[in-house]
Amino acid sequence: MDANRTAAGDETAARTLLVKVFGKDRPGITSGLFRMLAEFGVEVIDIEQVVTRGRIVLCALVTPPPSDRLLTREGELRAGVHRWADEQHLQAEIISGTGDNRPRAEGRSHVTVLGHPLTATAVSALTARITEAGGNIDRVFRLAKYPVTAVELAVSGVPTEELRSALAAEAAAQGVDVAVVRSGLVRRAKRLVVMDVDSTLIQDEVIELFAAHAGCEAKVAEVTAAAMRGELDFAESLRARVALLAGLDASVTDKVRGEVRLTPGARTLIRTLKRLGYQVAVVSGGFTQVTDHLQERLGLDFAAANTLEVVDGKFTGRVVGEIVDRAGKARMLRRFAAEAGVPLEQTVAIGDGANDLDMLNAAGMGVAFNAKPVVRQAADTAVNVPFLDTVLYLLGVTREEVEEAGVAVESTTTPAPLAAG
Structure with missing residues (x-):
């Protein structure tokens, strides 16, 4: 083993050369530079390349040429790099130093x-x-x-x-x-995403859509807003709002389903997650009359919500079964994770209201999506742009990867009705 190779393994003592070329990008630059460097028998320690608006910056950290005539061979390499760069209409810079890149510090x-x-x-x-x-x-x-x-x-x-x-x-x-x-690897290990529905997956509050058909939308909206701000107990507010629907014909459910508008980016998010092997769920303080339809149309793995009681074709003004409130959402997250075989630290929860807080805190990553101030302050991270697929970027997924995966990226300017596909 020659002296230069031995020194290259010692980051504190080994001489290295930083070869940098930059200029107008075109095919063949990277292969051309390394073909030239190969003539001198150097070892590659690191490579970095960036292309911005058609301009390339290519850096190669290499060992000096192995030779008893080190300075002569290094001089020949330097001359060769500059000559090649001139031929390619590029600029070149070669900096002599010692060692590799410094190790990244703790706390990454x-x-x-x-x-x-x-x-x-x-x-x-x-x-x-x-x-x-x-x-x-x-x-x-x-x-x-x-x-x-x-x-x-x-x-x-x-x-x-x-x-x-x-x-x-x-x-x-x-x-x-x-x-x-x-x-770390934990960031790449997320395998279950659980979303709130109202004002997260969809742009609407489902209870208000039903209330509009019952003629009590304003009163319901007022109670909903107070509950989402955390000013009212959710279960109590739910019962009060649902009571206003008593006597409404249950056939309006089909109309409400047709009125639901998906949040821009919702389909892109779900399709991409499914393509990547994630399981996707929704949990809602709304109603199974809508979430079951969402699960079917969007291909969701799990769904949970409250159920409006129907007797003789009319809503009774009551809910039946277990109430999905703030604690219930966290409980459903844990249930879905167990059924999916996914540890909690590998889950992501997305929501906007105070009743999502327990779920966001229980998940490996909690994302406040266009959320109320109390939620933004408590969540791991917040997204305040109206595009749900931006959550993908928090997972390290790029827009180009979404497009390369063949996922049809939807329009971000036109509200997407659920019935659209």
Whole structure:
């Protein structure tokens, strides 16, 4: 084994060369550079390549050429790189140093930033907070450019919880969404996603759709809003609202199903998750008269909700069976996870109201989707753009991967009725 190879294994002493080329991108640049480097018998330690708006930056960290005439061979390599770059109309830079990239510090996190739009001011403010917290940005990668701009930062040097706290207030001030999750295999291990229905999976409150047919929509909406803010006990408010439906013909259920509008991105989210092997569930303080239909039409694995009692073809103004309230939603999450054979730490819960809090806290990752302030403050992360498929970016799934998987990406501008497909 020659001296250079021995030294290359010692990160503190080995000499290395950083070869950097940049310019207009086109096919063959990467293969051409390494074909030239191969002539000198160097070993590759690291490669990084980025293409932005048709401009390439390609970096190769390599060992010096193995030779008794090290400086001569290194000089020949440098001349060869510059000559090749000139021929390709590229610029080149070669920097001599020692060792590999420095190891990432402890306390590693993925920071996902969603902006609509994402401004330079927001990026400046957030990255400054990372530095102030003692973190270092090791890598930046774009996840999506439409319908939101989503970028992911790999950060080390600060515990995840501390970093999340440091960025939360700044994100709110800048009008962007920031999710901070611990790095590691656990992030890739999420295998069950459980969603709230009203104002999460769909744009409507189902009780209000029924109430509109009963002529009491305003009164029901007032009680619903208070319950979602956490000002009323959910079970009590549910009974009060359902009582207003007494005597309504149950045949309006078909009309209500036709009025339900999916949240933009809902179909894309579900189809992508299913393509990736996830199981998907809904749990709702609404009614099985609608959630059973959602389960069938969207191909969901599990569904749970309250059931409106029907006698002689009319709603009685009561619910039957176990009430799915705040505690009930968390209980259903655990039940679904057990039936799916998925540990709780591998689950994701998404919701918007106070009655979702126990579920969000029980899941491995709790996502507050366009949520009330009390929910945003308690959840692991918050999404405040009106596109449900942005949750995919929190899982590290890129927009390009969604499209490459053959998932039909739906329109984000037109409300999607459930009956549409």
